[in-house]
Amino acid sequence: MISDALERLYDELPSGVKLVAVSKFHPLSAILEAYAAGQRFFGENRPQEFAAKAVQLPQDIEWHFLGHLQTNKLKLVLPYASLVESVDSTRLLDAIDSWAVQAGKKVRVLLEVHIGAEETKQGFAPDEIQDILVNASKWPGIVFCGLMGMASHTDDEERIRADFACIRQLFSSCRDSFPGLGDFRELSIGMSDDWRIAIEYGATIVRIGTAIFGRREY
Numbered sequence: 001m002i003s004d005a006l007e008r009l010y011d012e013l014p015s016g017v018k019l020v021a022v023s024k025f026h027p028l029s030a031i032l033e034a035y036a037a038g039q040r041f042f043g044e045n046r047p048q049e050f051a052a053k054a055v056q057l058p059q060d061i062e063w064h065f066l067g068h069l070q071t072n073k074l075k076l077v078l079p080y081a082s083l084v085e086s087v088d089s090t091r092l093l094d095a096i097d098s099w100a101v102q103a104g105k106k107v108r109v110l111l112e113v114h115i116g117a118e119e120t121k122q123g124f125a126p127d128e129i130q131d132i133l134v135n136a137s138k139w140p141g142i143v144f145c146g147l148m149g150m151a152s153h154t155d156d157e158e159r160i161r162a163d164f165a166c167i168r169q170l171f172s173s174c175r176d177s178f179p180g181l182g183d184f185r186e187l188s189i190g191m192s193d194d195w196r197i198a199i200e201y202g203a204t205i206v207r208i209g210t211a212i213f214g215r216r217e218y
Contacts, residue, residue, distance in 0.1 A: 002030060002033045002034050002037065002212060002213060003033065003034075003036070003037035005211060005212045005213075006019075006021075006034060006037045006038070006039055006212060007037070009208065009211070009212070010038075012196075013199075013206070014199060016204065017199065017203060017204060017205070017206060018041055018204060018205045018206075019039070019041060019206060019208060020041045020042065020043040020064050020066075020188075020205055020206065020207045020208070021034050021039050021041065021042050021043065021208065021209070021212050021213070022042075022043045022044075022045075022066065022191075022207050022208060022209030022212075022213075023042045023043065023044060023053070023209070023213065024043070024044050024045050024046060024049065024066075024067075024209065025049075026209075026213045028053065028056060028057060030213055031053065031057060032057070034212065034213075035057070035058060035061065040060065040061055040062055041061075041062050041064065042061055042062075042063055042064070043063070043064040043065070043066045043085070043207055043209075044063065044064075044065060044066065044067075045065065045066040045067025045068075045086075046067060047065075047069070047070075047073040047076035047077050048076060050063065050065060050076065050077055050080065050081075051076040051077070051080065054080035055080075062082040062083075063080050063081050063082055064081065064082065064083045064084075064085050064205075064207075065077050065081045065083070065084045065085065065086065066085050066086055066207060067086055068086060068088065068122055069084065069086060069087075069092060071091065071092060071095040074095060074096065074099050075099075078096065078099055078100070078103075078105075078107055081107075082108065083108045083109070083110065083145065083186075084096065084107060084108070084109045084110070085109075085110045085112070085148045085188050085205075085207075086110070086112050086122070086148060087109045087110065087111055087112060088112040088114075088122035088123045088124065089122075089124075090132070093109075093132070093139055093142065094139075096109065096139075096141070096142060097139040097140065097141040097142050098141070099141070100141025100142065101140065101141040105141065106141060106142070106143050107141060107142055107143065108142075108143045108145050108183070109142055109143070109144060109145060110145055110146050110147055110148040110186060110188055111123075111124055111129050111132065111144065111146075111147055111148070112124065112147075112148050112149065113126065113129065113147050113148070113149040113167050113170060114149075115149055115150075115151075115163045115166050115167055123149070126166075126170045129147070129170065129174065130173075130174070130177070132144075133174055133177070133178045133181065133184075134178075136178070136181060143183050144181055144183065144184055145183050145184060145185065145186045146171065146184055146185055146186030146187055146188065146204070147167060147170065147171050147174070147186075147187055147188070148188040148189070148205075149163070149164075149167040149188070149189050150163075150189070150191070151163035151164055151189070151194055151197075151198075157197070160194050160197055161197060161200075161201070164189055164190075164194075164197060164198055164200075164201035165201060167187070167189055167201070168187065168189075168201045168202050171187045171202070172202075185204065186204050186205055187202055187203055187204050187205070188203070188204070188205035188206075188207065189201065189203045189205075189206075190203045190206040190207065190208075191206070191207050191208060191209070192208050192209060192210040192211040195207075195208060
């Protein structure tokens with residue numbers, strides 16, 4: 001049961017750590033079951049699915065967009081997302097900022113860090129993130145809220161710990177270097193298989209799907 005899975009997670013998660021229930025590919029009924037159990041933060045990674053769910057489900061849900069976001073899909077995501085966790089290029093930053101300025105809004109984002117060994121992963125190198133934050137005023141429509149990252153896809157716990165340690169070190173360095181960015185507080189690391197390790201490295205957000213909703217058959 002989804003409610004039972006959530007109760008176990010709530011019991012184990014430290015206070016102050018936000019649980020984002022990753023509901024991609026799962027039906028509205030599953031999300032409503034989680035909602036009835038008290039869950040209010042949900043994550044999606046496909047713009048069309050995200051927009052369709054956002055307009056049909058309770059309006060007090062706080063939606064996080066987690067996937068690679070193409071610039072031509074912004075209108076499907078930005079009106080509904082409370083946080084875009086997966087900003088992975090300056091081109092995307094520019095496009096989000098342009099949308100926000102035109103809409104008279106501020107868009108809250110996390111910068112995605114590329115730390116893991118897989119070459120296919122999206123995201124910024126650590127020095128690129130430092131360069132962006134130095135020039136944060138260049139994007140007046142954006143609120144920089146922190147970092148998001150994923151550990152390497154491996155069973156090697158030491159590799160996972162090393163990745164999380166690297167992301168945590170970068171996060172701490174950014175907070176120390178840019179105290180004027182008062183909203184820069186979130187560190188989104190950890191998923192169903194490694195969230196307990198992520199907590200040890202200072203995660204403020206964990207993104208959990210399978211451990212809540214089970215595996216989805218395609």
